[in-house]
Amino acid sequence: MATISQAAVKNDLYDAVNGDWLKTAEIPDDHASTGGFMDLVDAIEKTLMHDFDAMAAGNVAPTDPQVAEFIKFYQLTKDFSKRNLEGAQPIQPCLKQIDSLSDLTDLQHRMPDWIYDGLPLPFSLDVDADMKNTKVNALFAQAPGTILPDKTYYDEGNQQGPKLLAVYGQMMLKLLQMTGYEQAEAQQIVDDALTFDRLIVPWVKSAEEAADYSKIYNPRSFKDFTNTSRYLDLAAITYSVIAGNPKTVILPEPAFFDHFNDVINPENFNMMKNWMKAKLVQRLSGYLSDDMRTVGTTYSRTLSGQKQPRSQAKSAYYLAAGTFDQVVGLYYGHKYFGETAKADVHRMVEKMIGVYKNRLQANTWLSAATRKKAIVKLDNLGIQVGYPDKLDPLFTKFKTHSAAEGGSVLSNVLHFGRVARKDMFAKWNQPTDRTRWEMSADTVNAYYHPFMNIIVFPAAILQAPFYSLEQAPSANYGGIGAVIAHEISHAFDNNGALFDEFGNLHNWWTDDDSAHFKELAKSMITEFDGLDFAGAKVNGTLTVSENIADAGGLSCAEEAAKSEDQVDLAAFFENWAMVWRMKATKQYMQLLLSIDVHAPAKLRANVQVKNLDDFFTTFDIQPADPMYLAPDQRVKIW
Incomplete structure (x- = not known):
């Protein structure tokens, strides 16, 4: 790794590491x-x-x-x-099905087939782990998505919303005419789709609201759910895809179902049909x-x-x-990663878990009771590295x-x-599969699944600059080590902390510990909230979970790096900054600020290091330097 100027780091770590690259890097047109x-x-x-x-x-x-x-x-x-x-010939049979709908009763009769076929509908059913009994799969009912990427785009004064809806309208007008509709009919479909979309907006969550996992779990008795609609027999629809009699349905967005009849009713039927057509054409145009x-x-x-x-x-x-994502992922994992590397990284993950356990045992702000349960959760953490043992x-x-x-x-x-x-619905009321991968091995990413209490590291991310035998151990810890510990930290972020060792939504904290943790989380919100970026501002509440995980991950990875015989903290911090190098369009950066639960890459690199005391001593950063942060402002949670 190239040596960087200490003076440059004092001013901006990210730019010091990535500045030369940023000057020459070009974003491909696609x-x-x-x-x-x-x-x-x-x-x-x-x-x-x-x-x-x-x-x-x-x-x-x-x-x-x-x-x-x-x-x-x-x-x-x-x-x-x-x-x-x-x-457009292959899509015509689907469009004819929608065109031929006469009323909501007709829709109800056809809905079972349409649910299986994945045609656009004004609500959807799916099956996933019951958040309070994650050993069993439960039934969920979902609200439809909006045209704009987040409901905040519809707010009065949001300048992007009207511009984007105009682009959407022009695109759909063109697509519908390419599909065979005359211009006037196509325009009516677009107008109706936009109007129906507006009916949905008040009753769905923003990205910030959806980021709070505690509010996803809204179980409703099956009888109450079936009484949601005056015009559709929701019981008959459910029984057509579920083999059994559900007692409850979980509603991540209950407000939509509280206002179901305001949106889905005979008066709005033709408008809804046109919304379905527009959704279908947009969704399937890529095929x-x-x-x-x-x-x-x-x-x-x-x-x-x-x-x-x-x-x-x-x-x-x-x-x-x-x-065929899992098929492709398994091919990639076997050919380009292999069992040796899989075992090596697995050992590295276990080491990081050991570091985390030591930190929990030495924790000074958790009570003994909560600390003990946190360690139990860590002991039950599932590890998946590289690729699945078998194909789904x-x-x-x-x-x-x-x-x-x-x-x-x-x-x-x-x-x-x-x-x-059909495979998904057959899993209703059946045991969940904790070994199932939700990300293919060729995906450059990693994740923690709070309902399963597992961490997953696909093969694709387990290479330079994140991880390489050619890199110094400290550099590897600044890369993949921090990523591994980041995912472990998700078990104890503001969302993950709500779930126990089995992934159940269950409070295992004492009241005092919970209150203290919430105050620490607020300090992380404050550290990021309102930071200027790409002509907009960071939402500290939207990004708090990922920021807590970044802070915990970086801190634990540093401790692991310091335990090695050869320690090079400059290399550790430099590689941390390097893995976050990114050059993006302004539009993309602003989109991410609105909907992404992660802070911008540059801020992830620069803000988190300021919370570690060793960063200041490693680069001799003083109070007058731009990268300095006073000790009493440094956020330390895990």
């Missing part, structure tokens, strides 16, 4: 950002496209039957001659012709500032790989119908979706 994470994504994309293109061309044999099914589908997504020739695919990304590209859509080759790859059985049910068998990209996607949703 990206909204570039940098540490995205560089790894691009490298993996190049590697896997090379492998799978060889298989699709018949030059290399697929490695197993599931990869063979994926390659058959990939051949379809790559065949733009066929896709362009078909145009059709190339011109529909590119037009269909106009709105999302405007949101992120991305100049150009993906190339045909890249879009075909991501469409196919996203559909769902993917053995994915059978691709080739062009010769009459299959299109869309017909296969609809088929796969139906198989997946």
Whole structure:
């Protein structure tokens, strides 16, 4: 790692480490950002496209039957001659189904099939772990999503909202005409979709509200849920997809169901139909012709500032790989990560858990009772590294119908979706699977699952600059070590702390400890809230969970680095700053500020180090230096 100027670090750690890179880095036209994470994504994309293109061309044999099914589908997504020739034809049967709806009773009769097919509906049902009994899967009812990325965009005075809705309207007008609607009819569909969307907005949560996990769990008796609607028989709809008699339904956004009849009623029926058409065309445009695919990304590209859509080759790859994500991930993990690296990183995770346990045992602000239960939670923490031990059985049910068998990209996607949703609903009231991966091994990311109490580190993130045998141990701790400890810290952030060792929503804190922790969380909110970035301001409440995890992760990783024979804290802090290097469009940065639970990358790098005393001694940072933070303002939670 290149040596950086101490004087530069005193002014701005992130710029000191990444300044030269920032001067020359260019954001590809088909990206909204570039940098540490995205560089790894691009490298993996190049590697896997090379492998799978060889298989699709018949030059290399697929490695197993599931990869063979994926390659058959990939051949379809790559065949733009066929896709362009078909145009909007594959979507017509779905649109005709919506067009032919006569009233809400008619919708109810067809809804079971439509739920399985994944067609746009004004509410949805799904199955996930019961947050108060996570050993069993429960039934959830969800509100529909809004057109704009967050309800705050609809606020009076938000200048972005009207501009984005205008872009959406123009895009949909064009897409609907490409689908076969006359201009006047297409315009009516767009107008109705925008009007119906506005009816939903007051009753759904903002990103900030949704970030509070304690408010997701709103169980309602099945009888009360079925009485929600005067115009749809919700019991009959539920029984058509669930084999049994649910006692409760969990409503993450209960206000929507409290106002269900205000939104879904005979008076709004035709408007709702047009909203469903618009949603369908937008959602499925990426599976059709190339011109529909590119037009269909106009709105999302405007949101992120991305100049150009993906190339045909890249879009075909991501469409196919996203559909067979666990198959692709397992292939990547076995070929490019392997059992040796998997075992090595697993040991590193166990070491970080040991560091965390020692810190909990030495904690001075938790009572003995809460500290004991925190250690029990840590002892029960599940670890998943690299890739799953076996493929999710769902993917053995994915059978691709080739062009010769009459299959299109869309017909296969609809088929796969139906198989997946039937599989999901069959899991209702069945035991949960703690070994299941929700992120594929080729994903450059990591996560903590509070309902399962597991931490997951896909193979894709377990490489330089995060982790490499070529790097100094201290640099590895500043990279992957901090990431590992970050995910462990999520078990004890303001959301994770609500869940016990089994992942159940259950208070295991004493009242005094809980009150003290909330005060510490407030100090983290204050540290970030209102910071200027990209012409806007950071929302400290929205980002508090991730900021607590960053602080705990960095602090624990530093302790682990200091336990090694060779300690280089300058390398530790420099690599921490390097992994967060990012250059992004202004639109993308502002979008993230509105909806992302993570603070901006530069602030993650710069603010968190100020909470560690060793940062100041390592670089001789004094009160007059911009990177200085007074000891009484340094936030220390874990």
